[in-house]
Amino acid sequence: MAAEAGKMEFGAKAHTALNDPKLRANFRRAMDGLMTKRAIQFADEAEWTSLRARGAAARANALAKLAELLEQLEANCLRNGIQVHWAETTQEANSIVLGILEAAGARTVIKGKSMVTEEMHLNAHLEKHGITPVESDLGEYIIQLAGEAPSHIVMPCIHKNKAEIAELFHDKIEGQAYTENVDELTAAARAALRGAFAGADAGISGVNFAVAETGTLVLIENEGNGRLSTTLPPLHIAVTGIEKVLEKLDDVPPLLSLLPRSATGQPITTYVNMISSPRKDGEKDGPKAVHLVLLDNGRSRVHGDTELRDTLRCIRCAACMNHCPVYTRVGGHTYTFTYPGPIGKLLTPQIEGLDCAGDQPHASTLCRACADVCPVQIPIPDLLVRLRTESVRPTSGQAVKGAGSSATAAETLGWKGWTLLYASPLVYRIGTRMLGWFGNLMPSSAPMLKQWTSVRTKPKFAAKSLHELAREKGYCDE
Amino acid sequence: MNWPARRDTAMNNPRERILSRLKAAPKAAAPLRPDWTPPTYDAAGRKAKFKAMLEASHADVHEVSPHDWPQRLKTILANKGVGNVVYAPATPAGRQLAESWAGSGPELVAYDRAVEEFKDVLVSKADAGLTTTKGGIAQTGSLVLWPTPDEPRLMSLLPPIHVALVEEASLTDSLAETIRAQGWAGAMPTNAVLVSGPSKTADIEQTLAYGVHGPKELIVLLIGSDSP
Numbered sequence: 001m002a003a004e005a006g007k008m009e010f011g012a013k014a015h016t017a018l019n020d021p022k023l024r025a026n027f028r029r030a031m032d033g034l035m036t037k038r039a040i041q042f043a044d045e046a047e048w049t050s051l052r053a054r055g056a057a058a059r060a061n062a063l064a065k066l067a068e069l070l071e072q073l074e075a076n077c078l079r080n081g082i083q084v085h086w087a088e089t090t091q092e093a094n095s096i097v098l099g100i101l102e103a104a105g106a107r108t109v110i111k112g113k114s115m116v117t118e119e120m121h122l123n124a125h126l127e128k129h130g131i132t133p134v135e136s137d138l139g140e141y142i143i144q145l146a147g148e149a150p151s152h153i154v155m156p157c158i159h160k161n162k163a164e165i166a167e168l169f170h171d172k173i174e175g176q177a178y179t180e181n182v183d184e185l186t187a188a189a190r191a192a193l194r195g196a197f198a199g200a201d202a203g204i205s206g207v208n209f210a211v212a213e214t215g216t217l218v219l220i221e222n223e224g225n226g227r228l229s230t231t232l233p234p235l236h237i238a239v240t241g242i243e244k245v246l247e248k249l250d251d252v253p254p255l256l257s258l259l260p261r262s263a264t265g266q267p268i269t270t271y272v273n274m275i276s277s278p279r280k281d282g283e284k285d286g287p288k289a290v291h292l293v294l295l296d297n298g299r300s301r302v303h304g305d306t307e308l309r310d311t312l313r314c315i316r317c318a319a320c321m322n323h324c325p326v327y328t329r330v331g332g333h334t335y336t337f338t339y340p341g342p343i344g345k346l347l348t349p350q351i352e353g354l355d356c357a358g359d360q361p362h363a364s365t366l367c368r369a370c371a372d373v374c375p376v377q378i379p380i381p382d383l384l385v386r387l388r389t390e391s392v393r394p395t396s397g398q399a400v401k402g403a404g405s406s407a408t409a410a411e412t413l414g415w416k417g418w419t420l421l422y423a424s425p426l427v428y429r430i431g432t433r434m435l436g437w438f439g440n441l442m443p444s445s446a447p448m449l450k451q452w453t454s455v456r457t458k459p460k461f462a463a464k465s466l467h468e469l470a471r472e473k474g475y476c477d478e
Numbered sequence: 479m480n481w482p483a484r485r486d487t488a489m490n491n492p493r494e495r496i497l498s499r500l501k502a503a504p505k506a507a508a509p510l511r512p513d514w515t516p517p518t519y520d521a522a523g524r525k526a527k528f529k530a531m532l533e534a535s536h537a538d539v540h541e542v543s544p545h546d547w548p549q550r551l552k553t554i555l556a557n558k559g560v561g562n563v564v565y566a567p568a569t570p571a572g573r574q575l576a577e578s579w580a581g582s583g584p585e586l587v588a589y590d591r592a593v594e595e596f597k598d599v600l601v602s603k604a605d606a607g608l609t610t611t612k613g614g615i616a617q618t619g620s621l622v623l624w625p626t627p628d629e630p631r632l633m634s635l636l637p638p639i640h641v642a643l644v645e646e647a648s649l650t651d652s653l654a655e656t657i658r659a660q661g662w663a664g665a666m667p668t669n670a671v672l673v674s675g676p677s678k679t680a681d682i683e684q685t686l687a688y689g690v691h692g693p694k695e696l697i698v699l700l701i702g703s704d705s706p
Contacts, residue, residue, distance in 0.1 A: 029683070050515075054513075054514035057509045061508045063506075064508035066500050067501045071497070086492040086493035139681035155680075182685040183687050186689075186690050190690055194602070198602075214662075222690075231669070232597075248663070249663045251511075253652065257516070267674075268618040268674050270692075273671050274670045275669055276666040280668055282627040283625075284589065285593035286630075300503075303503050304499065306503075
């Protein structure tokens with residue numbers, strides 16, 4: 001999706017989504033289930049508190065030393081035989097991946113689930129150059145068949161019910177009868193993808209944690225498709241955002257205890273796949289070449305602001321969206337860009353620019369449910385408020401792309417007036433007196449008041465201010 | 479393969495530009511990692527937790543002795559109608575299996591060549607695969623797979639049934655303990671995997687289904703120290 005396509009569309013899309021009962025039912029059922037399962041995992045409050053403090057510190061530590069850890073990761077990967085590439089933009093990352101595939105003569109690629117390759121729109125890029133990418137995670141396979149984007153970062157096809165999936169499989173998989181039996185649907189995907197795994201020239205995956213100390217890529221999953229994608233084809237390309245690095249192997253256990261429990265309420269994923277090198281001499285399987293592509297795409301700019309840097313702690317568990325009263329009702333596609341929900345409306349405007357996605361930080365009630373469940377303690381609501389401020393800041397800041405893009409002369413003047421009003425008792429007194437006299441004469445359709453009253457009752461101004469009433473009662477404010 | 483020179487000295491390559499931006503960023507003190515203690519168990523509790531967690535993840539756990547496990551395995555697989563088992567002939571466990579496998583029962587298939595010549599067997603013909611483990615983790619009911627040249631990676635992944643041998647003496651309480659006790663940080667292999675059940679998915683309406691791409695069944699043979 002081009003950035004322009006999603007420019008400030010949240011409000012219109014939300015309206016459509018809210019009026020789609022099937023979509024709302026699909027999300028409601030899924031989110032209720034995920035919230036319940038997570039709550040069972042973290043029933044022990046003391047354990048949760050100490051575990052997430054440890055997890056948050058491990059991530060904050062990595063971000064505090066990001067440059068040196070990336071250099072260490074690179075050195076250890078190279079020593080282990082993993083080739084390392086750096087990309088500033090998604091276009092560069094796509095070119096690097098395509099270049100590796102073309103150099104190896106690869107025509108078909110099997111993909112493990114990876115949000116960063118969604119961020120790059122890698123599949124479209126490969127298809128354009130004659131390479132066939134096949135998604136192998138069941139949810140990703142379903143949405144690839146449907147020609148859609150993920151609506152959730154952990155459960156990509158959560159917006160579809162089994163009747164829709166049954167119809168899709170019947171339609172797209174040759175010889176597949178219509179069935180709503182989930183075991184049969186799963187078996188159909190297994191059968192359809194076995195050949196794709198065996199015939200793939202390369203596997204592409206994401207990375208959950210990249211351990212600098214050992215040069216190890218940690219990937220977690222339940223299906224086995226991630227292990228297959230990174231083991232069976234002769235070539236493996238792992239793509240990751242630069243923020244996914246961890247300093248030590250000892251940082252993995254606490255985060256591994258937080259991530260699956262927060263995401264799906266599992267104590268651990270079925271597979272934790274730790275890759276430290278390509279196939280060595282004498283080994284019988286595994287890819288002969290492993291490449292790691294490190295993607296920046298605005299992350300180093302986000303890192304440049306010590307407050308907004310906390311955004312990059314994210315381990316992509318999706319607990320924030322599962323618990324968000326907005327996401328739960330409008331679903332993932334409403335957010336247009338790759339990452340939906342609270343982390344999406346925090347990350348996307350920083351990556352794409354406030355001029356492009358500046359409406360997203362406003363799609364929040366600031367209820368703090370996301371902050372309460374975040375396993376790495378990202379203060380999402382506080383940072384959303386910061387982005388709201390940045391978007392109307394009259395002078396453009398350095399760290400946030402598109403800062404000041406929503407600032408208008410009238411609003412800037414309005415805030416200046418407001419500041420003056422509150423800084424000067426005399427002006428304040430005159431102002432409230434005027435509102436008491438004339439405020440109720442303002443029509444609801446007056447400029448600026450109109451937006452407020454479109455969803456709220458117009459406030460009724462009292463004839464006398466609280467100060468005046470108090471003074472009349474004999475209270476003294478000096 | 480011919481890559482653009484990554485070590486350009488000037489600021490004209492992505493690596494240098496990314497790193498220089500990160501290095502120019504305002505410094506924040508690296509926080510101390512607060513204390514965190516994963517759970518610990520006594521010997522009986524460790525084994526009980528390990529079994530309970532694995533069984534909750536839909537795995538079958540059988541307690542066996544160091545001498546009788548091949549016979550027990552033969553019976554378990556025969557009862558399931560399994561036709562063949564892929565095994566690692568050069569490992570001690572593989573040798574023990576081959577020596578005691580005489581007579582009827584599922585066919586033993588040796589994974590003794592590169593995957594390029596063995597792919598067809600693994601992808602579509604193998605019924606089961608037998609591997610050893612480097613340990614077992616009680617907290618999460620996880621097996622530590624540590625593939626070697628003799629015991630390759632795919633035998634635990636492609637056949638529909640994965641049989642894993644776990645020495646009871648190798649059980650640990652948590653992953654954190656395992657990483658330290660076994661000195662992983664200094665010796666990561668090409669690939670290490672934690673396995674905590676058969677392959678599964680809940681991508682369709684959060685309904686659990688097993689065996690989506692990896693094994694449909696996980697059979698754990700927990701080898702005690704004494705003959706029962």
